[in-house]
Amino acid sequence: MTLLLKLAGSCYKEEVSPRVVDPVARRQHVAEAVFRVVVRDGVEQASLRNVAVEAGLAIGSIRHYFDSHDAMIIFAVEALVDSIGARVLAHVEALSAGEGRPAVRVLSEVLPLDGRRRDEAVLWLAFATAARTRPGLLPHAERLYDGVRFICDKVVRRMVAEGTAAADLDVQLEVERLASLLDGLTVDGVLHPDRMTPELTVSVLERHLGSLR
Template sequence: MPKIVVPEDRRKAVSEAVVRVVRRAGVEGATLGSVAKEAGLAIGSIRHYFADHEAMMIFTMDQLGHRIGERVAVRVTRLLAADSDRRTLVEDLLAEFLPLDDERRDEAVAWLAFTVAARTRPAFRESADAQHQFLRDLITRILSEAVALGRLPKQLNLTVEAVRLSALLDGLTMQAVLQPESTPPELLRSALRNSLP
């Protein structure tokens, strides 16, 4: 009996292969051939699921966003249900964006590569901008709720704080990707914890 292939599962498996290749060789190294080899597929199989290289890369960017978004959604649910210890829950939520383990490190390396590539590849720009806006909106929502609960001052400039915290996460992520030996997970968590309002 022939094996049944679920197209969406195969597309996700290919996107995971893209992340592994990008981690090792950057966006430029993630050719159809290198990704096919990493995924254990023929190039024709890749072309069956993606119209072209660009479509494969954009799908991978979107998948990275979905993976992070799913983890964040779990944290948001916990935060909304909490009566106390919200600061720790906020820290845990924002820490999902940091490369604190192998999976998140791979995501961070790939995302950083995609974001840099989006500067010169207009096709990547929409996905990169959407992910950036998701983070800013999430931080603004968390800060707004903290103000409403009386845990932060009413005069807090939410726009400035959201920019500050998203820049902090971006900077910590970049340092962890570029200098992993000098920015271990414990240091990233401590920097995040000490920077929360």
């Protein structure tokens, strides 16, 4: 009888609530909950429990999709890297195709100039800072670090090719200088938005690019 009830219950569940959950969509849904918690309360608050509440899911449901807390955070970081990466790549491809897209517009993709990019920058800083004491996150933070250098390399080489940067520049050193400036503008914009405003951020970047002639 108990078995029959169980089977009946099982059949009932199968038919009435098929629970066909798209795992990709569900993981993305969790990643977005991680983002919201980190932006609002900081990365240290992104516990499985808090993320479950934010996502409106049972904690067991999150455990079903992520083996560990680190796995959940890493998935969120990678989703962030992919999101920024896709936009940056579109610009880089345009640069390679010889389109006259201003360098400042390309580089602005990684700067906290509006709500969305500010949230992304907050997430980047939170994850990168957390990676200092959580080695599992480090390779993912490195991807973001490398991404900024990659786009700077494309921009500086393009500027040299089109004559808006001096031909005798030490390109490798200029890439590091530009990338550190972008990282600094991002950190300043995230932590002191009333001081390093979007307008000042763009002015500093324009002055920097202009000085490479």
